[in-house]
Amino acid sequence: MSDIPLAEEQLLRSRQLVSPGVWAGFLATLRRDTIIAFRHRGEMMNPLVFFLMVITMVPLGISPERIILATLAPGMIWVVALLATLLSLDSLFRSDFEDGTLEQLLMSPQPLYFQVLAKVAVHWLVTGLPLTLMAPLLGVMLSLPAAGFVPLCYTLLLGTASLSLIGAIGAALTVALRKGGLLLSLVIMPLYVPVLIFGASAVNNGIEGFPIGGQLAVLGAFLAMAIVLAPMAAAGALRIGING
């Protein structure tokens, strides 16, 4: 072969290419998805509006009695936050799959783990974080006792991040399925049980004047585990799901 120098040069160049880059790739996807999310501001509002509407249904369906609402409030807010997250998860990878950027992502030299992490981070920024910020307002609507507001925000802040991460696995598993939305909820909701239990009980504890450090620690541990494991599972699921 005549092109030995060329091959060597290519090899050298590729070695240089392999080493840095993971952070740059992470940032590239983070930036791209953030821009897209803000261009689709309307879609960003949808989970929040859903959150608000369902919470409005509670007094209408049960009773406007303050005492009853106050006992329901922590659990209701948590359950609805969970549902709102689930609804917004369906499009996490679906739009990328439909326009072909997902296959470009899969065959880029970037580790898929960090790419998934970047996408989930954006998802949390545009759903989990706004839900957390909006929760106190809903607390007022459901006459949540004053001691419950701070625990509610802390637990939602930690918990919604876990919800986004775990949900990403479901979104990846159903990415190629046309009607994946409902299936995604079926598949993922059982996995949300621990987050719901600890999140809602921390708020209840706070209302009753007990310390909530234990529950927050558990939620934090759960989040740490989800950060390590969930993107890995989602990455594996994407490689499989794309061939659906």
Place this chain on the structure above:
Amino acid sequence: MAWQWFHRLGSPRWFYEKTGPWMPWLAVLSAVLLISGAVWGLAFAPADMKQGNSYRIIYIHVPAAFLALAGYYIMAISGAIGLIWKMKLADMVMKSAAPIGAVLTFVALVTGAIWGKPTWGTWWVWDARITSMLILFFLYLGVIALQEAYQHQDTANKASAILALVGTVNIPIIYKSVDWWYTLHQPATIKFTSESTIHPSMLYPLLTMVIGFYCFYALVLLLRTRSEVLEREKKTRWVQDLARQG
């Protein structure tokens, strides 16, 4: 040597031919165990001091609940083997194990509810075990639903294997958190089934039933996997020869 054996095991044909002779033995064994365990437990074991005869449903409830959980792990492990070693047989085992596990979980739930009626006076109680069982049932349903949603068999198997594995990591956490949730809400409940205090005369028939259920589970799993093998390999010569021999 061990690896060769492992790969031979991965061959559906080898599996089909090897497990064929086991089937009658397994069938007889599980029938004997189940019948003797049931007769022993229902007719000869003494009645419970507090619950009278209604406790006897544990002879179905407990083995079913045992296997429902064990079945999830069997499913997840075979799914993992299928993912890692690309072994088709493992995929088939996983696919067959999912509905069996779901049915057992359902049996455990229904018997739990029936047991709850005389014990608590209501069909449904948000007891920690029953709630965990219900969530396990949901996990099974998720795996089955995902399996059904894909058209390509390979993709379906791999996707549900990943889901089963994720569930495996989560099950202990779910069980622990449900336990914790239960103690939080009902601190003073009488526990009827603390296994440590069960009298040997009640325990032995229970153990017989548990072993019988395991044998029966193995039998049904093998049957389902064998028919899956035939279905998937129907175009191959050995299956067609088999069909010709009738």
Place this chain on the structure above:
Amino acid sequence: MNPHLLELKQLHCERDERVLFTGLDLHINAGDVVQVEGPNGCGKTTLLRLLTTTSSDYRGEILWQGQALRRARLDYLNQLLYVGHLPGVKKALSPRENLNWFTGMYQGHQRCSIEAALEQVGLFGFEDVPCFQLSAGQLRRVALARLFLTPARVWILDEPFTAIDKQGVANLEALMAEHASGGGCVLLTTHQDMQRAATVRKLNLNDYKPVATAAEFTTPAEER
């Protein structure tokens, strides 16, 4: 001797118990333009999926510069550019933002500026127009602009000429020839006649279809 750029050895692929192709041997060297042919459903797309590593359901070997693809994966992906059926362009973003993402993913290593690449594909003045305002052909051109940016040696193009006008097709063919003569290689599928057909090697997947009886009577089990 230098190993081939890409080498397929006895590649065997089946999907849902149906063998798509078997015993496929192929060497691709620097300077090759290879066109994959065959009727619909013969496994063209599946072959491209294997070569773009989006699927790894195969038996046999794929070697990248003499190393198994599974080991040299990252090195290979750095040298791979794929343009598929789908443009891989986000409609909410402008062409510039799309290509920014692309170069970010490949660690900013590029042959020319994004503006120059867009000018090459005739999108001068469209750099900052949101892509949902572009036509199908223009979207395709945004995807093709990557060919000017990338230093990748292996180009895999799935139906690159769809929705492209005559002049565009001629330009693209010239670009592929130039890339090949510069030490790269191109693997493509197309249903259109190519003007430079003489320089193109053909790979007909029908030649690697299993013989009917063999397909029926070999089982994966027996081959293990």
